[in-house]
Each structure stands twice: as structure tokens, then as C-alpha cells.
């Protein structure tokens with residue numbers, strides 16, 4: 001895996017399986033790791049919002065969530081880079097978590113959707129330790145939310161607040177949260193809810 005820059009975004013040139021393997025390695029590590037799935041809107045957003053640059057450089061892994069990015073990469077001779085959507089990543093990591101005993105916290109979506117997603121995940125993986133909280137909160141609620149997440153001791157935190165808010169949230173609180181693997185997953189929690 002080398003790095004391919006498209007505009008400001010340093011993409012890792014991994015296959016989907018390599019991305020999953022990286023993520024499970026991160027989940028087993030002590031230190032916090034940040035993974036971003038970047039689609040075309042996100043790439044364009046990074047041109048307008050300079051405040052996102054340190055976050056891009058600090059992320060452990062940025063994967064392309066858009067076929068245009070994959071095609072651009074092929075033109076540059078990177079045939080190993082594959083599209084990895086937030087949903088695919090979440091689904092594969094939930095399966096890995098059930099197998100390996102990782103605890104998973106889902107932050108985001110409406111209260112109804114979050115509750116449905118938790119029920120669906122528990123139905124698929126009865127042995128998986130999963131908890132969650134909806135993504136509609138004020139800045140004043142953040143300390144309480146950080147406490148709630150920390151108290152659960154997750155290895156994996158999936159944050160679905162929409163891009164780039166979820167990436168900013170993860171970046172701002174990565175040390176406070178100190179979760180081994182944190183990923184922004186967009187509308188994935190709604191999809192898990194069915």
C-alpha cells in the first residue's frame with residue numbers, strides 16, 4: 001500500500017481485504033486510530049475547508065468511497081486500490097467483531113434509527129457487545145457523550161453524523177475517547193436499521 005494524493009487527500013492504495021485487515025489490527029492496538037472513507041463530496045470539501053487538512057494528514061487510513069476516485073487511481077497506475085464504502089466497512093467489521101470479541105459503539109442517526117440498528121445488529125450477532133447513541137446533540141452534551149462511550153470501553157467506534165462533521169468530531173475527541181479504531185460511516189446506521 002502506497003499513498004496516492006487526489007487533490008488534498010492522501011488515499012491508501014489497498015484492496016478491500018487489506019483495509020479490513022488494517023482495521024482489525026488497529027482495533028487490537030492500544031493507541032487510537034482514525035479511518036476516513038472519502039467520497040467525491042468529501043474530497044471537494046477539503047478544497048474549501050483548510051481546517052480539514054491536519055485531519056487528513058493525521059488519519060491512519062483514508063479509503064476511497066467513490067468509483068471516480070478508483071478510476072482516477074487506475075489512470076495513475078494504482079490498480080490495487082479498491083472502493084470501500086462506509087457500509088461495507090461497517091458490515092465487515094461487525095462480523096469481525098463478533099468473531100474476535102471487539103466491542104462496538106454506534107454514534108449517530110436519529111434515536112429511532114439508532115435503536116433499530118442496535119436491534120438489527122444484535123439479532124445478527126447475539127454474542128456481539130454493541131451499544132449506541134443518537135447523533136442529535138448540542139455541544140453542551142459532548143462531555144456526557146464522551147463519558148458514555150468511554151464507559152462502554154469499545155474497541156471500535158462508528159460515527160455517523162454526516163461528512164465532514166463526523167470526521168471533525170473524531171479528530172477533536174480522538175485522545176479524549178482513546179478508542180483503538182474510530183471511523184466516520186455517514187448514513188450507515190440508517191442502513192443497518194433497515
Ligand code: UDP
Nearest residue numbers: 108109110135136160161162163186187190
Ligand atoms: N446525522 C446525525 N446528526 C446530525 C445530522 C445528521 O446523526 O446532526 C445523521 C443522519 O441521521 C444520518 C447521517 O448522519 O444518519 C448522515 O447520513 P448521510 O448519508 O447524509 O451522510 P454522508 O454519507 O453523506 O456523510
